[in-house]
Amino acid sequence: MTTDLRTQPAPAPTTQRVPRPTTTVRTRLGSAFAMFRNRKSITGLVILGFFVLVAAFADVLAPYSPTQVDNTARFQPPSAEHWLGTTHLGEDVLSQVIHGTRGVIVVGFLAAIIATVIAVVIGVIAGYLRGWRSESLSALTNVFLVIPGLPLIIIVASLFDDPPLIVIAAVLGLTGWAWGARVLRAQTMSLRNRDFVQAARANGEPLRRIIGMEMLPNLMALIAASFVGTVTAAILALTTLSYIGVIPVNTYNWGTILNWASAQGAFRQNQWWWFLPPGLCIAAIGVALSLINFGIDEYVNPRLRSAGERARAMKKRGLDVNDAVTAVRTTTKDDA
Amino acid sequence: MRDALLTVRDFSVTYDVDPPVEAVKDVTLELRRGEILGLAGESGCGKTTLAYGLQRLLKAPAVITGGSVVFHDRSGEDVDVARLDAEQMRRFRWDKISMVFQGAMNALNPVAPIGAQLEDVFEVHRPGMSRAERREAAAELLDIVKVGRQRLRSFPHELSGGMRQRVMIAMALALRPQLMVMDEPTTALDVLVQREILRQISQLRHEFGFTVVFITHDLPLLLEISDRIAIMRAGEIVELDTAERIWTNPQDEYTKTLLSSFPRLTGDRGVVVR
């Protein structure tokens, strides 16, 4: 009963067109921002947005000018006229904090943009190329990782007399790209071997198209996480450098406020209204950025997202996810 | 010593999710001492869930929702597996029933030498043994599976796939269990290595006399090596008979479909031509 497949007529080819899923710009953007669509990210973005608005509308929001001196009201604790009290010169602390937001936001984001652009260029190229080119870029990245950043910035900043914000941002960006580049290189290297990239290369797609259309969308989450992390690092570095005094104290940011507060002995004299708000603001922005990064983390690695939730959902049903032994739930247990 | 090793009656396992999934439905079978029982079926039929469930190895959200599993120890004692608490279960495991897992690529701890991974079974289950005795027992196990005791201090990444699978078998054999459950032990290996491993299993069985439950989707393989075969589909056992009778006289429609879907070398369609 053998049938010779060759003698069977081939079925007539159907010419039905299968509709291709439409990928409009809108759907692409939507999927690109999917990483932000969870509770943690949204909370973080809201807090961050608040600070950005404060920075943008500082002139309108601050009740006084930050440099407005009032000799009659020095070292005053919070009151109705001065919600956060006054400094040693009678300046309004609240206004200073509000105006300080601008420097922090501008430098933070600018430095992160510079660092991320460099990290993407070096990281992705180093990951995609092979051989000595990749190795040498990797060596360059590692050198920048090992050389301690803050001492370098201190020394470089001391070479300038009055660096404008943009120079500070540039220096921070140029010293802070290495971590992101390393992470991106590792991820690009693993993507390079994936099937869809091999297929694109076999198809003869030009390099910039492969990187731009095939790889970058897959790297978006990592790039976003790296960007957010760099903003955090830049803000911390900026405020730290301002506090130390390496960055001249006539630029406004929360670090310089703390510099003055410390110099005037506010910590020793318990003038908490002066030194608590700037620090809390730094922490608040840090928390917001961490939340955004948590959200991205969970998007990238679903294990993280569901691990805690799943365990709690199981607990509601009386099951322990960590149990090494399967639970038994029989309605009747007869003792035979 | 009873003839039956494991009595499974109306055993059911459900995954408690929304909506709940009944992975194993009212399975009843009696495993005879010393036999090789093949467990066959397509992907998702529940054979792995059944095998893991019998040893309560499934993690939440899996729940055993019905039936009983009774292990008849060769000492004469009957153990109701579902009634054991966590600590009793932990002692029961590997001592009475052990398992050989699929794809030993990742089944061995990458940072510990294989000797240590064999020895810790003794450390935990046979606390009376001295360190020298444990080392000797582990070396002996490696000799038995023909990996050689010179590999005691090797790490998993230094061994080939076939050797790793042999180490898994050695590990399962460590406490001389009465039942070994083998979950697709040769699927990830090439055919020549497959043959060696199967030969080895058979040799060991004759030497040590344990019962085997062999899970695979490869029905022709089971026809060669098993005494009895259970065909599973959608969580239920649709046919359970000796290998001979399944080959010559399958009863269930599904069994016939399964048999006919394996191509023959000669070009006839199906292992069994109908």
Added chain:
Amino acid sequence: MTAVQPQPPVQDGVEVGTTATTAVKGHSRVPWRFLTGRAAFYLFTLWAAITINFFLPRMMKGDAVDQYLSRNRNVSPEAADALRALLGLDTDKSLLQQYVDYWALLLRGDLGVSLLHGLRPVTEVISQALPWTVGLVGFATVVSFAIGTIGGAVVGWRRGSRLDGLIPVTTFLSTIPYFWLGLLAIALFSVNLGWFPIGKAYGVGMTPQWSAEFIGQVIHHGTLPAATIVIASLGGWMLGMRNMMLTVLDEDYVMVAQAKGMPNRRVLWRYAARNAVLPQIQSFALSIGFIVGGTIVMEMVFSYPGVGKLLLDATNAKDYALMQGVFLVITLSVLVANILADVAYAFLDPRTRQTEA
């Protein structure tokens, strides 16, 4: 049909032609190939750091350094020569020649003299300050890493328990800038509660000595800075370890361990945590550079006599030779710490010891 017929046992034990006969090549337990690769990288980084150090003072405005030297006439001729070579004032020599001279000075161990510190050799000034930094930072970092990693392992193991709440708390603490936390600690514990002294490494009037009283003072003074460092950096380690644990717990070998009847404690530490800690060590190596940055600030806040404070004082006083020297020493320390972390990693991860096939 019955099972395959068993073969009669082979006499010599190992059948030829089976997977068991791959010869066991002798391989050493030391991962030489891995280490030599890393050594090459470190030498390159060392060279890069020294070269950057070479260019640093030369980036400054020309007259600044001239003014600096002209202000200080008490410098001996040899010291002046050394300073000129270090700081790039020999404009009559070519850059390459300056570079060679610079290397010659370094290899002699001559880093110039510190004008801020009474013309003492820079090497002497730094070697007095270095032990304080290494002691404080080393101790605090190791403690923080240990607590964070162990804590992260436990939190990762007990998924969904109340311990999960530790993660946001410790992460919040790590977003607070070091210096602010330090200042708050001083305000609270030193000024208000008076439990700890405000700054410095030991009491005023004490000279360093190996006495119980001195050591007691060191511990007393060092508690607050160390505790601040630990609390501020705990979050990062804990988060990283917990995330790695969640990934490792899904691996096959963890399930096999549980199937073998291993008690939970053993599975947690010897199977799961032992594997999850490997990327932790790598990220530890990478973050040493950042840790050093935080230390500098810490020393300033607490007036701790380490190299960080040295650097800041030098920067303020424009003592260029000292600045250059401290930067070099800091970079070398980071490099050494990296090497140690790498060596630890190489010994902990057996996969780095690929046989030289």
